[in-house]
Amino acid sequence: MAKIEIKSPIPGTFYRKPSPDSPHFKEDGADVADGDVIGLVEVMKTFHEVPAGVSGKSIKFLIEDSEPIMAGQVIAEVEA
Amino acid sequence: MAVKVLHPGLATTVQDLGRPGYFHLGIPIGGAMDRLAMRAANMLVGNDEGAAGLEAVFVGPKLEFTQDAVIAVTGAEMPVKVDGDEKPTWTAIRIKSGQVLSFDFLKSGARICLAIAGGIDVPEALGSRSTYPIGALGGLEGRAIAEGDSLPIGKAGTVKEGQAVPAALRRTPGNPAELRVLPGLYWHRITEEAGRNFFDDEWKVAPEADRMGYRFCGGRALEFVDREPPFGAGSDPSNVVDCCYPYGSIQVPGGTEPIILHRDAVSGGGYFMLGTIISADMDLIGQLQPHTPTKFVRVTMNEALKARADRKSVLNAIRTSLE
Numbered sequence: 001m002a003k004i005e006i007k008s009p010i011p012g013t014f015y016r017k018p019s020p021d022s023p024h025f026k027e028d029g030a031d032v033a034d035g036d037v038i039g040l041v042e043v044m045k046t047f048h049e050v051p052a053g054v055s056g057k058s059i060k061f062l063i064e065d066s067e068p069i070m071a072g073q074v075i076a077e078v079e080a
Numbered sequence: 081m082a083v084k085v086l087h088p089g090l091a092t093t094v095q096d097l098g099r100p101g102y103f104h105l106g107i108p109i110g111g112a113m114d115r116l117a118m119r120a121a122n123m124l125v126g127n128d129e130g131a132a133g134l135e136a137v138f139v140g141p142k143l144e145f146t147q148d149a150v151i152a153v154t155g156a157e158m159p160v161k162v163d164g165d166e167k168p169t170w171t172a173i174r175i176k177s178g179q180v181l182s183f184d185f186l187k188s189g190a191r192i193c194l195a196i197a198g199g200i201d202v203p204e205a206l207g208s209r210s211t212y213p214i215g216a217l218g219g220l221e222g223r224a225i226a227e228g229d230s231l232p233i234g235k236a237g238t239v240k241e242g243q244a245v246p247a248a249l250r251r252t253p254g255n256p257a258e259l260r261v262l263p264g265l266y267w268h269r270i271t272e273e274a275g276r277n278f279f280d281d282e283w284k285v286a287p288e289a290d291r292m293g294y295r296f297c298g299g300r301a302l303e304f305v306d307r308e309p310p311f312g313a314g315s316d317p318s319n320v321v322d323c324c325y326p327y328g329s330i331q332v333p334g335g336t337e338p339i340i341l342h343r344d345a346v347s348g349g350g351y352f353m354l355g356t357i358i359s360a361d362m363d364l365i366g367q368l369q370p371h372t373p374t375k376f377v378r379v380t381m382n383e384a385l386k387a388r389a390d391r392k393s394v395l396n397a398i399r400t401s402l403e
Contacts, residue, residue, distance in 0.1 A: 007185065010090060010138045011369045012287045043138065043370055044091065044290040068371040071138055072185035 002080040004054050007072050012043030014069040016061065024065075031057045032078055041069060056080055083149075083196065085229040086180065087142035094200050094219035094231075095193075096132040099208035103347050109327065110210040110218070110343050113191050113291060113366025116251065116395060117155035121195035123402050124152035124172045126239040131199030132209035134225070137191045138369075140183025141225065147177045150197040150239040156189025156367055157252070171244040189252055189367040197236035212344060214292070240402075249398050251364065256282060256373035259340075259361050262384050265329065266320060266352035274302040278338075278354065279378050286337065287370040291344040294365050295337050296374060302335035302354075313350065322350045328357040338376075340365060360387035 008014065016024045016039050026038050032052040038059070040047045052059075056078030063075055095118065098111025112118035112135050119129040134141065140158050153160045153169050160167045161182045167173045169192075175181060183192070202209050202220055211219025220229060267275065281299030288295045304317035312321045318335050325331070325341055331351035332338045340357050342365060357365065358379060368374065379387070 009185065011186070011190075011371070013370070043287045045288050048090070070369065070371075072187070 003077045004056055004080050005074045006038060006050075006052055006054065006059075006076045006078065008041055008050060008069045008075050009071060010041050010043055010048060011071045012041040012048075012069060014063050014065070014067050014075065015040040015042065015047075016065040026059050026061075026076075028060055029058050032059050038076060050075065052078070054078060082146050083231040083233060084144040084146060085141060085225050085227055085231065086144055088225045088227055088229070089136045089141040089183075090139040092134055092136040092141045092225050093211035093213065094132050094202055094225070095135040095210045096208055097130045098210050098343065099206045099218070102206055106347050107206065107215060107217070108212065108343060108345050108347065110208065110212045112193055112210075113343055114155050114193060114363045116363050116391070116398075117191075118193040118195070119395065120170065120245050120398050121152045121154040121193045122199070123399065124154070124170070124243060124245065125150050125195045125197040126237040127195055127197065127199050131195065131234075132202065133193055133195040133200060134231075135191055135193055136183075138186055140192060141194075142180060142182045143231075144180050145175045145177060147233075149175050149233065150236065150241055151175055151181065152195050153192050154195075154245065154250075155192045157187040158189075158192050159184035159187070168244065170247075170250055172239060172241050174241050186369075190369050191366050196233055197239050198234035201232040201234035214344065243402055245398055246401055249394055249401065251394075253364055253367050253372065256375045257364065257368055258375050258377050259365065260358045260377045260379045260384065260387060261330065261355045262358055262379055262381060263355040265326075265355060267354055269304055269307075269317070269320070269352045270335075270354060271303045271305055274300075274304075275354075278302065279376055283338070283374045283376070285368045285370050285372045285374060289368070289370060291342055293339045293341050293345065294368065295339045297337050299338075302332055304335060318352055319350045320352045322348060324348045325353065326356055328359065328362055329353040330355055330357065342366070358384040358387055360384070360391045
């Protein structure tokens, strides 16, 4: 099965949930659609939503909640 | 002639070399964070070094040109594309009417400068076209560019298409990045050990870093020398009686996370400052991404002046190479 990478457009701090007490935007193994938000990147005092940008099955996150992230770094993989 | 904004990027603003002379009224100099990159971009396209271009942080804009133009992108390494074909950075490149300029993911550095032959011809505010978004001053209606905007472009001069700034004259932050500091201002407020720790520790750029100030975290907290708080300073040992803040000054609120004031700085307040980043290294700060490991390096006034002269000779070398 072909894997598609979802990359972060910006550097900052990656979050998997909209607020500390909320569930993850997407759990590992979930299916994603193009416009689904899969996380937030915090930079310059602003939180930016990261849309999946692709549709696919069984998302697998390669980065933990609250971890630093660079622009172009792979956040997750999905199966096409 | 105009350029249409199809996508603005994250925070893309019109910037030139800033508006000196109003800091005492609370209006900062502003202008490109990486001034050398903006000067070089302008030189490449035959503009005055102080012409207005775009500064884009982390994410490049997507722009459609409605007339032939020559452009140059300097500063951070971010692949430049014209109708999807990759083009070189730090080089004068031609764009035809109807073509779209876009960018790929940022590779290194933090901010690109985009110059367009003729310059971005927004009205001047207090002698500059730089955008100061917090004061809603300058640039395009005092704000970052937005989708659907049309950027007016001035009349272009003569341009040597294809000319490039030699790689040896471009500057990128090392890893760790090194920022040179002249201790001073309120250095006496911290203990000798705290002063040593500040230079020994490896710091990291905090995600909050922006045009107003660059915050750093990860080093040891500062210890202060005991004192009887002077009238108006308050009980927090990192506070002083309100004073003027220089550009590049390093304040450490609460003694924990140093903040370097940059181009859109506030002009005064009540935090002590342990020293100042030397002018030669201010451009470099604008190219630091969040989480970049950073060391502060102590220098003397003579070393700072030597570094300033060295930067001037690099600028002159770029001028000579593009004549």
